[in-house]
Amino acid sequence: METTGSKLKRVVIEPVTRVEGHGKVTLHLDEEGKLHDARLHIVEFRGFERFIQGRPYWEVPVLVQRLCGICPVSHHLAAAKAMDMIVGAEKLTPTGEKMRRLMHYGQTLQSHALHFFHLVSPDLLFGFDADPAVRNVIGVAMKHKDLAVQGVMMRKYGQEIIKATAGKKIHGTGAIPGGINKSLSLEERDGFLKGLGQIKEWAEGALALARKYTEDHLKELAGFGSFDSNHLSIVREDGAMDLYDGNLRAIDSEGKKIFDQVAPVDYLKHIKEEVRSWSYMKFPFIESLGTEKGWYRVGPLARVNTCDFIDTPVAEKERKELLQLTNGKPNNITMAYHWARMIELVHSLEKIAELLNDKDLQGSDLVVQGERRHEGVGILEAPRGTLFHHYRVNDDDQIEMANLIVSTTSNNEPMNRAVTSVAKQYFDGRAVTEGMLNRIEVAIRAYDPCLSCATHALGRMPLTVAVYDHQGKLLDRVVREGE
């Protein structure tokens, strides 16, 4: 047993879903058995920066995909954007930029669809207290077969867009420094256009489901793992939501701008990372506000809060309705992430429709280059939030320095606060009940954290819940076996 102080005892909730990338929750109790503090520990792999040192810069957009099996496209594109700066590509060709955007919206579509249908819909459809044997995607398939079909087919549609733009399903090579290495054939375009109407209809159905759930349960959700916070994302120069490119904007819980239109290359002037002794994962914060007040949220809810508008009609209408819940001010309800995520799902499809009807995707001018530089920063909005890639390259074209801030790192403090809030509400000081465990999971899941920058090997999949008293004696232990 670990202790944080001589009079505290600790409860551990540890899901080992990957060899490296797993998380665990520890609940720290005082002598009376009341919750003192809760911490989410995420084993973040920090060796990647060292792994690519010495490698030629043009390999990086492919190499970084080894970092994460969940969002390789986001890393691929963020690295490529940084390498655009290295090769002096001030502005990509229309074909280069639009092919990358199509890849990015395809990634956002498949990621958001998977999260909603696979991980979240069982909670929303069956309730937090439903039997875990039913509260999963198979349970959804049995009771709501149409929804399961939609989730599978939407995910497949997004994956096919990725394959068509990145070249292959894993370790894609589509984005290269200064542009892209292929355009979209008319045959590929027509195939995507043919299926688009049905996918969009299903996406709008998922959006309606998320909105209705939020509105119907507003009173309960407003007090569930929620808190005021700052929000951060990139936005376009005119303030529009832009998931692929833009400048940094941060707002406080009331909507007041903390900074705005900060160029990606200047991110270190505003964002710092704090190290805490008990966590491998850093805690980013806005330097001007300090560590106590400078933490912020990223991801769908943050993006809906920070932008001035969304430039596609259905998503914009929904954004306005979501913000009406909080009288036009930023929405700080953690569970509203799901509604915001579905707004982005529909937005991505609206953008995919725009792009597929743009003849630039069949262009042949794919790459630009300019004056060689030694430093590049690429920032984009990955499905889970703002993703920073920063590299320095020497005269021999080798990577000298790499710094990555992934979205789950930015959401580290908010997730800790969500866990603390839920644990204070539901932990009775004795045992970890199924209901409490799932509520903690529900709160963390709202952020769609990526804990799996790691391996998938057989034999490492149990979920362990253990309760110890303040003397280290095991009081309770629950193992939720993986397959």
Add this chain to the structure above:
Amino acid sequence: MSRRVLVFGIGNPGRRDDGLGPALAEALEARQLAGVTIDADYQLTIEDSVSVAEHDLVVFADADAVGPEPYSLKPIGPAAGGVGFSTHGAEPGGVIALAQQVFDKKTEAYLFGIRGYEFELSVEMTEKAKANLEKALAFLEPLLRGEGSFAEAAASFCA
């Protein structure tokens, strides 16, 4: 109509022996076996149920961190599994269950575990894992060519 077989390699080639599944898939793809479809990814996800439903027999090849050396083969059926904190991956039993529930297809399925040892960030597999991979290929290829029964082969691992 002849039997349609899918071999799906699971794992991250950037994590040493975790790349055993994709490495097996790559080696089999080069052999161009008739009636055998090859696929690979970091992890299974729900849309893989579509391709599972399109085949009569599926072999999921994955690195095994704790299983017997050099490999093992076992039949698997539909399983609901659970929902964790965050993982977006699905388990073989879950994908089979989805194929059954969503596409009304009962696919014969096996989990082929190849023993691995090191899983840190590196592209080079360990020598022991490479040796296991060669033995695994020598075992699996005849079965994929129709020489022998998967069910009987898997039964030999249950003893």
